[in-house]
Amino acid sequence: MEQKTIQLEIVTQEKKLLSAEVVSVSVTTELGEVTILPNHIPLFTKLVTGELRYLDPTKNKTHYVAISGGFMDVGPDNKITVLADDALRADDINEALVEKAKQEAETALKNKTSKRDFMIAEASLRKALNELKISRKRKVQKIPR
Amino acid sequence: MAQTRLIKRRIHSAKNISKITKAMEMVSASKMRRAQDQVLASRPYISKLSESLAGVANLTDPSLHPLLQPHPTGKPLLIIVSTDRGLCGGLNTNLFKLATLHSTELPDFATIVIGKKAREFVSRQGWDIVASFTDLPEKIQFQDIIPLSEIIIPGFLGDEFSSVDFVYMRFISTLSQEPTVTTLLPLQNIEPTLALGNKKIFTKQYIFEPSPQAILDSLLPAYIEFQIFQILLDARASEHSARMIAMQNASNNAKEIVEGLQLEYNKSRQASITTELIEINTANLALIG
Numbered sequence: 001m002e003q004k005t006i007q008l009e010i011v012t013q014e015k016k017l018l019s020a021e022v023v024s025v026s027v028t029t030e031l032g033e034v035t036i037l038p039n040h041i042p043l044f045t046k047l048v049t050g051e052l053r054y055l056d057p058t059k060n061k062t063h064y065v066a067i068s069g070g071f072m073d074v075g076p077d078n079k080i081t082v083l084a085d086d087a088l089r090a091d092d093i094n095e096a097l098v099e100k101a102k103q104e105a106e107t108a109l110k111n112k113t114s115k116r117d118f119m120i121a122e123a124s125l126r127k128a129l130n131e132l133k134i135s136r137k138r139k140v141q142k143i144p145r
Numbered sequence: 146m147a148q149t150r151l152i153k154r155r156i157h158s159a160k161n162i163s164k165i166t167k168a169m170e171m172v173s174a175s176k177m178r179r180a181q182d183q184v185l186a187s188r189p190y191i192s193k194l195s196e197s198l199a200g201v202a203n204l205t206d207p208s209l210h211p212l213l214q215p216h217p218t219g220k221p222l223l224i225i226v227s228t229d230r231g232l233c234g235g236l237n238t239n240l241f242k243l244a245t246l247h248s249t250e251l252p253d254f255a256t257i258v259i260g261k262k263a264r265e266f267v268s269r270q271g272w273d274i275v276a277s278f279t280d281l282p283e284k285i286q287f288q289d290i291i292p293l294s295e296i297i298i299p300g301f302l303g304d305e306f307s308s309v310d311f312v313y314m315r316f317i318s319t320l321s322q323e324p325t326v327t328t329l330l331p332l333q334n335i336e337p338t339l340a341l342g343n344k345k346i347f348t349k350q351y352i353f354e355p356s357p358q359a360i361l362d363s364l365l366p367a368y369i370e371f372q373i374f375q376i377l378l379d380a381r382a383s384e385h386s387a388r389m390i391a392m393q394n395a396s397n398n399a400k401e402i403v404e405g406l407q408l409e410y411n412k413s414r415q416a417s418i419t420t421e422l423i424e425i426n427t428a429n430l431a432l433i434g
Contacts, residue, residue: 044353
């Protein structure tokens with residue numbers, strides 16, 4: 001029997017990140033993590049900074065994408081569109097850069113007193129931590145294979 | 146002789162200028178290409194976003210949302226998007242002409258200026274400046290417009306501004322840019338796309354998490370911010386193409402001047418040679434005779 005798939009599309013403000021046929025997608029929404037399987041009822045939800053996992057049926061491999069907020073639209077015909085504020089594939093994450101961003105955000109958190117600056121620094125710190133987490137997770141996964 | 150030396154010097158300086166304008170033309174050409182690519186790259190996002198917004202608005206009552214409602218209190222806000230640097234032909238002049246024209250329709254208004262040229266212009270006019278943004282980075286990123294949207298959106302919701310209009314150069318093609326006035330707030334222009342999107346996409350039962358209202362509350366600001374982003378990208382693409390064309394014209398003019406001067410130089414050189422020959426011949430004839 002042919003496996004049912006979902007057409008996953010991730011677009012960010014700067015580009016179309018990826019478009020793939022997948023069998024399951026897990027994302028972190030405002031209310032917690034959800035996993036979407038084929039024939040899911042139409043759903044529109046807000047995403048928070050976190051990871052997106054999808055299972056690629058051709059290689060039976062899970063891929064990770066770091067998402068920094070956005071929206072997810074699960075369409076009626078097995079189509080998922082993720083509108084991400086920013087998204088990075090685990091393979092594309094440059095740990096050195098992220099580490100630097102993390103440190104910058106941490107110092108900014110200590111120094112900045114205004115509420116707005118604090119919020120911006122906090123958001124970028126959360127983003128950096130998320131990207132680091134996902135990038136490391138992928139490495140750990142690779143070892144047993 | 147003094148004449149020829151003078152011409153030679155002028156040829157030299159015209160050639161130098163044409164080298165500079167040629168270089169600026171090429172720099173602008175590559176920047177323009179990058180700016181255009183950026184505009185194109187953000188297209189899929191905006192189309193998906195407005196599609197989703199259309200669907201959500203269909204299921205909630207969009208007219209209830211404060212960002213969609215016109216309200217009479219507060220001043221109209223005019224945002225003028227210009228360039229930081231000059232040498233881009235008539236771009237800023239045309240832009241300011243439209244801004245002046247548009248401002249006559251507004252009774253009492255405030256402005257936000259983007260770019261040094263707009264700041265100079267608005268302070269010359271004596272208009273009220275709420276904020277000014279200059280020296281935006283060459284490659285505009287989404288976070289660069291957050292300070293701007295943080296003035297606009299709360300200002301509109303807090304009855305400080307009654308409407309928000311953008312005056313900017315819309316990019317049509319490399320050869321033509323059009324000064325344009327767009328009303329950002331209250332949001333109106335999504336309505337036609339709303340009507341189109343409704344029937345096609347969102348006929349089936351949709352679940353909204355946490356709730357349609359909450360989704361709309363966060364989608365609308367995202368949509369507005371993205372509109373601002375697109376306007377700035379458009380203005381940037383216009384700036385570079387206008388500068389490229391201006392520099393191309395300047396290079397062509399310099400070439401024409403060099404040609405004209407060269408002709409004059411050759412003529413005067415020939416004239417002096419002829420005079421010398423006549424003198425030699427006359428002297429020679431006098432000696433023989």
